[in-house]
Amino acid sequence: MKITENYLTERDRFSDKNINTPNYDEQIVRQKTQENPEWVHFGGGNLYRCFHGQIAQDLLNAGELETGIILVETFGEDMIDELYHGFNNRSLSVVMKSDGTFNKELLASTAESLFAHASRPEDMARLVDVFQNPSLKLVTLTITEKGYIIKDSSGQLMSQVAQDLRTTISFENLQHTMSKLTYLLLKRFLAGGAPLAVLSTDNFSHNGDRLKATVLEIAQGWQKIGHVTQAFVDYLATGDKVSFPYSMIDRITPLPNQAIAEKLTSEGIEDMVPFISAKQKMLLSAFVNTEEVHYLAIEDDFPNGRPAFEKASGVLLGNRETINKADLMKVCTCLNPLHTTLAIFGCLLGFERIYKEVQDKDLLSLIEQVGFIEGLPVVENPEIINPVDFIKEVIYQRFANPNIPDMPQRIASDMSQKIGTRFGETLKAYVAAPDKDVRALTFIPLTIAAWCRYLLAIDDKGETFEVSPDPLLTELQAHLATVTLGGEIDAHAILRPILSKQAIFGVDLLEIGLAEKIEHFFEQMIQAPGSVRRVLQETLAIHAKNIRK
Structure with missing residues (x-):
């Protein structure tokens, strides 16, 4: 069997493979996400799939969430085309317990997956539409520490960012992920300035402050040359409209393991062999292997509301x-x-x-x-x-x-x-x-x-x-x-x-x-x-x- 099969009509087949399946209809979730998006995530790597995706799945299963996550990649199209689109935006989560047993769960909480790049104008247009929608409550990120860096070791702006600050502001002209995020926040501001939480869930201290400082530096750079108004900078800076909460995330998530792939294949689950992508040469896999223990501690600062995180496993608020x-x-x-x-x-x-x-x-x-x-x-x-x-x-x-x-x-x-x-x-x-x-x-x-x-x-x-x-x-x-x-x-x-x-x-x-x-x-x-x-x-x-x- 394949993880892309209909889990509602073929639930017994998934059960025979000891795969837990969602309690919800993903088509209904996707339709509601299309109309009233609530959660966007940047960075579609393994940690997102097994942790953020799992949180959303838990809340969808419990009836505490009605929409899925819109996944955004800025690095390369392979992850979107070959992994997300290739497997119908689904992942197989494999939780590896210390006693040697595995828990397998089909995750279907990613409702859409987009490549935010000039080569995909339709994806960029959709993302702008999402950010302009007042229903959007939060943006989360797992782009690794280096994804927030806009200066080199000598303190000078990286060439990508320097170019982003000089160019006419349009999505297709921007290169750095932080520039693209700031642009999307600008589009939200110009559409009425609805509140939003922008939450870094990457592994470094004071991640909310660093994310805010980076976004503000780009916005202020645009303001100095007249591309944006001071009102937009204030929208980002004051904290009452756009928040940048702190977080602490913890779940060891190794690269896909060949031995696990072989075990899954031996159980009759197809397409489990990790593969190298065509263009970016990334190691990709339809399954993600992770540990049982997990923590996500989040500063409870969501000016436009939030999912019921307190009802998800491993999430702490403070x-x-x-x-x-x-x-x-x-x-x-x-x-x-x-x-x-x-x-x-x-x-x-x-x-x-x-x-x-x-x-x-x-x-x-x-x-x-x-x-x-x-x-x-x-x-x-x-x-x-x-x-x-x-x-x-x-x-x-x-x-x-x-x-x-x-x-x-x-x-x-x-x-x-x-x-x-x-x-x-x-x-x-x-x-x-x-x-x-x-x-x-x-x-x-x-x-x-x-x-x-x-x-x-x-x-x-x-x-x-x-x-x-x-x-x-x-x-x-x-x-x-x-x-x-x-x-x-x-x-x-x-x-x-x-x-x-x-x-x-x-x-x-x-x-x-x-x-x-x-x-x-x-x-x-x-x-x-x-x-x-x-x-x-x-x-x-x-x-x-x-x-x-």
């Missing part, structure tokens, strides 16, 4: 302060920094699965030190989630789950855009605290040194490996061009241009007094093959503190 604390706890201490640490060391030490890394006693001890010993002391308790319970669940249940085939190489992607969020907020907290000394930290500096070592693209065996994609990779590797394994170096001179970059780390590591320690670790790690493991073990032996589990 004020800005509460959500900010939950976000900082997860993104900056209890999960993402540990993931980052495992990604960096995992690539250097030849691991291809996260769960295998936490079976390694050195790496397990390392993330315990980064999390429990160096991170938790500066975490503020958000109350809606207990930080100690959360970090224990992360390390000993979620990371250790062998049915989550997550890879350090995936997590290492775009590391220059993430490492400041992962460790920078903790470093700032230590600097700000009168009773803390940032220079006393050991394992966060060790991990930063390991990232610099990782950039050499030579693993701990002395063999070359492929570094994960990163927009600053060429620039960063240029600073390390003279470094060789076993060679003599001036670590301070070589690393200074990297460690002093506040745009990368959130702080100047030289200024706060951590550079010398990082340089020392880096020098030790490049001495010979095996030095990364040796330095890790020696540092743990000397500095590791006992963990009360």
Whole structure:
């Protein structure tokens, strides 16, 4: 059977494959979405499909929502044409439990899928129509951290954005996703200025503020040259019409796993083999594999109303302060920094699965030190989630789950855009605290040194490996061009241009007094093959503190 078959008339066939199906008629949902759209989402990747799509499905099933999500892609048409249109806007969610069992559910909550690009004028026209409709309540985004960046590391506008600010404002002329979003907000303003919530659900702290600042910078750039009025800038800025809530999202969602694809195929479910798309060469799959545990904490600030999120599994609502604390706890201490640490060391030490890394006693001890010993002391308790319970669940249940085939190489992607969020907020907290000394930290500096070592693209065996994609990779590797394994170096001179970059780390590591320690670790790690493991073990032996589990 195929997941595109009619689940209303063929429900028994889906049931025979242990696939849960929607309680609603997707055709009715799509018609209502066409007439009165409520929810638009930018970024159609795996996290959206298994989390936002699941939330909407839960609410549709419960009768708490009558419309579906309108999915928008700006990167490439392959995801829309080959994945969404190819499978009738449906996905098969595969939740992988730690006991080895799977829960399968057919998700049909994506009502439309659009490619916001000049080559698709009909899609752009539909999207403008949606944004002009007062019924629209919220826009959510999962476009990764780099999707919000409009300036390069030197503080200059990226060429795409600079061009967007110079050109005549029309959808077909705009290139950057943030420019397109700002344009759509302009069309809503000109159509009467109905309220709207624009909600980033990407993994970085203060995501609502960064999204708002980026949109405002584009709008103000247009205002300066007379393309828009000050009234439009005020519409975005004051907060009573357009809100930019904070959020914290948490669900480990690896790339589609071949073993799961084979299992699904063996059960008689067709078209489950992941494939490479024709133009963008993306790895796509009709199914999405994810973990059972999930959290989405949202600031409850929706000026035009919202779905009944409180009735969806895993969704928590609170004020800005509460959500900010939950976000900082997860993104900056209890999960993402540990993931980052495992990604960096995992690539250097030849691991291809996260769960295998936490079976390694050195790496397990390392993330315990980064999390429990160096991170938790500066975490503020958000109350809606207990930080100690959360970090224990992360390390000993979620990371250790062998049915989550997550890879350090995936997590290492775009590391220059993430490492400041992962460790920078903790470093700032230590600097700000009168009773803390940032220079006393050991394992966060060790991990930063390991990232610099990782950039050499030579693993701990002395063999070359492929570094994960990163927009600053060429620039960063240029600073390390003279470094060789076993060679003599001036670590301070070589690393200074990297460690002093506040745009990368959130702080100047030289200024706060951590550079010398990082340089020392880096020098030790490049001495010979095996030095990364040796330095890790020696540092743990000397500095590791006992963990009360």
